[in-house]
Amino acid sequence: MFLDVVLAIAVAGPVPLQAAPAASISPADEVIVVERIVAVVDRAVVLQSEVDAVVEQIEQAMPIPAGVDKDAVRRERRAQIVDTLIAEKLIEAEVRKLRIDVTDAEVDRALAALMRENNLTDDSLAMALGRQGMTLIEFKEQKKKELTKMKIVQLKVRSRVSVTDEDVKTAKKQQDRSASLAGFSKVRARHILWLVPQGQDGESQKKKALDARVRLEQGADFAEVAAVESEDPGSKARGGDLGVFGRGEMVPEFERAAFESPVGKVVGPVRTAFGWHVIRVEEQVKADAGDADKALDELRNRLFSKELETQFEQYLDELRRDAFIEKRI
Numbered sequence: 665m666f667l668d669v670v671l672a673i674a675v676a677g678p679v680p681l682q683a684a685p686a687a688s689i690s691p692a693d694e695v696i697v698v699e700r701i702v703a704v705v706d707r708a709v710v711l712q713s714e715v716d717a718v719v720e721q722i723e724q725a726m727p728i729p730a731g732v733d734k735d736a737v738r739r740e741r742r743a744q745i746v747d748t749l750i751a752e753k754l755i756e757a758e759v760r761k762l763r764i765d766v767t768d769a770e771v772d773r774a775l776a777a778l779m780r781e782n783n784l785t786d787d788s789l790a791m792a793l794g795r796q797g798m799t800l801i802e803f804k805e806q807k808k809k810e811l812t813k814m815k816i817v818q819l820k821v822r823s824r825v826s827v828t829d830e831d832v833k834t835a836k837k838q839q840d841r842s843a844s845l846a847g848f849s850k851v852r853a854r855h856i857l858w859l860v861p862q863g864q865d866g867e868s869q870k871k872k873a874l875d876a877r878v879r880l881e882q883g884a885d886f887a888e889v890a891a892v893e894s895e896d897p898g899s900k901a902r903g904g905d906l907g908v909f910g911r912g913e914m915v916p917e918f919e920r921a922a923f924e925s926p927v928g929k930v931v932g933p934v935r936t937a938f939g940w941h942v943i944r945v946e947e948q949v950k951a952d953a954g955d956a957d958k959a960l961d962e963l964r965n966r967l968f969s970k971e972l973e974t975q976f977e978q979y980l981d982e983l984r985r986d987a988f989i990e991k992r993i
Contacts, residue, residue, distance in 0.1 A: 703746055704990040705753040710746060718745045727865070727935075746993060754983040759812055762819060766811045774807050788897040792859070817976060824975045827967045835963055849911075850949040853922050854886055854904035857896040860939040873933035873940040880930045886944050895939070908949055912966050918943070 703710035722741055728734045758764075779789060793803055856876060858869035876889055887903025894900040911919060918941060921934045925945045932942040 702991070702993050703750055704988070704992070705750050706757065706987050706989075708753040708757070710749045710753065714749055715742060715745050718749070742993070746991065750984070750989060750991075751980050754980065754987055755813070755816065757987075758816060758820075758983065762816070764812060764815050764819075766808050766815070770811055771804050771808050774811060775804065778807075782898040783901070784897050792895070792897055817972065821972060821975050821979050824978075825968060825971045827964055827971060831967055832960060832964050835967055836960065850908050851922050851945050852908045852947040852949060853906050853943055853945045854890060855896070855899065855906060855918075855944075856886075856890045856894040856904050856942045857899075857938060858893070858940045859895045866935070866940060869940045870933055870935075873942050877930055877932060877942050880942065880944070886930070908947075910962070 700712040701709045702712050702715055719738070719742060722745070728737050778784070784792070790800065793800060798806075856873070858872050860866035860869050872893070876884075876893060880886055880889060887905070890904030891900060894904050896904070899906055909922075911923065913919070914922065915936045915938075917934055917936045921931050921941075921943055922945055925931045925943065927945050927948055930942060930944050933940040934943060935941075
């Protein structure tokens with residue numbers, strides 16, 4: 665997860681390591697540290713400012729719970745972030761080595777597809793990005809990095825991945841056992857989302873979510889409240905209706921709340937990386953025998969994606985072994 669976050673951040677290219685010219689500094693001279701280097705990766709460096717920027721984003725998306733050692737959590741997060749920024753420097757070097765390029769036309773096509781899938785207009789996209797503290801230019805740069813990673817995966821990783829029929833059968837048996845215990849395999853749900861913009865703690869959005877939940881529990885129509893208050897442009901016009909979805913299709917916090925909720929009960933606020941959600945499950949759906957082939961294809965795709973990530977991590981391990989890496993923290 666931290667790698668996905670880091671890959672979405674625009675950072676400077678490699679900085680040559682050059683020895684500073686010798687100079688005589690008297691005790692009276694003031695030494696000013698302009699930037700601290702926290703890691704060296706071959707001829708590139710990881711700067712303290714890069715780490716600080718990611719720390720801020722992580723703490724907004726995943727606030728540290730009360731009652732835990734916050735300093736210890738921050739130290740652990742910083743260590744993870746340094747590791748993932750080192751991985752990013754290695755990937756950047758591979759991009760140059762493999763002469764990988766992503767054109768503006770490719771980025772525009774990916775953006776257009778995203779807007780179609782989420783029923784977004786230019787105005788609603790700009791509004792959604794603004795609430796997250798991003799400009800369209802920054803978002804396009806993020807998409808370019810994602811497409812670059814996909815090209816590396818295609819060239820260096822995809823051939824390593826194999827999902828057999830036996831793998832799918834085994835996973836299907838496990839999935840069927842879970843669905844049998846629960847009595848359903850999918851849910852149809854609505855939600856209302858209050859986005860938490862970059863730089864905010866989300867407390868005002870949480871209060872709005874709590875107020876809305878009270879109104880809903882007192883009989884307010886969920887679809888009407890969603891149409892007015894929801895900041896999810898993809899479902900707002902449908903009264904918050906997300907349709908039917910199975911496991912693995914939503915972020916973990918949202919999925920857990922939806923699959924553990926009784927039908928018709930308003931639950932939340934639930935915090936995810938997007939913001940605060942209030943959720944109501946409309947229906948718990950049993951697997952349809954007629955959808956068996958489609959379900960198997962979806963399961964195979966999920967297994968393939970999971971194995972792809974595993975093989976990508978192994979690929980990064982190989983890059984780390986072949987590189988000179990020095991941490992200075």
